[in-house]
Amino acid sequence: MRDPEVDGVGVDGVGVVVPARDEEDxxxxxxxALDRAAGAVAVPVEIVVAVNxxxxRSADVARAAGAIVVELPLPGVGAARAAGASRLLEGRDAARTWLATTDADSVVPPGWLAHHLALAADGADAVVGTIRLDDAELDHHTTWWRRYLGGLSRTPHVHVHGANLAVRGSLYLQVGGFAAVPAHEDLDLVTRLDAATDRVxxxxxxxxxxxxxxEGRTPRGVAHDLRAARAAPATAPSMPCTLEG
Structure with a gap:
């Protein structure tokens, strides 16, 4: 366990939202992976799976792993992330809660939460991270990867992914949280965060x-981008990916 003072000034709890629709596999x-990342920080970590x-058996899998489950009757990644965030902030001091989100088809690295909280300790109120594909898959997605690298080469990088995103709970509430939209809820939130603070x-x-x-679970997202990139000419211009991961 790390020292709490290293893990983030003013943060005494972490909540992680995972939207899931037909993700039992x-x-x-x-x-x-989230459990391993939670073990690398000294503050309590709570995980909510928003099954929509x-x-x-996604809900059963989540409960078996010890996660809290929020069930929604209708599809929608924006509404799912919003419902999960609301559950995590119930009864908490939002200013001292670090709210992170990833996706059910994603695997966070062991140092993911520790890195976020270290950035919080340095003054960050929100963190916008990046994604990667398994090395074995890159040969099938060279066009997408070339475009993605173009966005990574900029300072700061231009990508936004719900699979790697976090915000202090008080700022999340201040800007109105995730919108109940079928796609781009991550980009929409980050746009409002950027307008509210220079500490993103x-x-x-x-x-x-x-x-x-x-073939993803939302109308847009990385699955859509990968499919579109494979169908595009190899000489297609580089475009940043700003959809949810």
Missing amino acids: SLARCLA ATRD VRTVVEPVLTSART
Whole structure:
């Protein structure tokens, strides 16, 4: 366990939101990775899986892993993230709560939360991170990866992913939280965070491993981008990815 003073000034608890729709095959791996990341920080970490319109055993998998489950009858990643965040902030001092989010088909690195809290200790009120694909998948997605690297090369990087995003609870509430939209809820939130503060930190450290599937659970997102990139000419211009991971 790390020293709390290293883990983040003024942060005495972490909440992680994971939206899940028909994710029973990937969710256990996601939650196991979050458990490892939680073990690297000294403050309590609570995980909420927001199961929305699922037709499989995602809720059972989440409960078996020790996560809190919030069930929504309708699909929608924005509403799912918002519901999970609301549950995590109930009864908490929002100013002292670090609210992070990832995706059910993603695997956070062991140092993910520790890195976020170190940035919080340096004054960050929100963190916008990046993603990566498994090395074995890159040969199938060279066009997408080339475009993604173009966005990483800028300072700060231009990418926004719900798979690697965090914000202090009080700032989250101040800007109105996640919108109940079917896609781009992460970009929408970050746009409002940027308008509210200059303490949104973009980082390329501790990227989150994301599924290389080309059929996702939302109308837009990395799966959509991967599919579109494979269909595009190799000479297509570089475009940043600003969709949820």
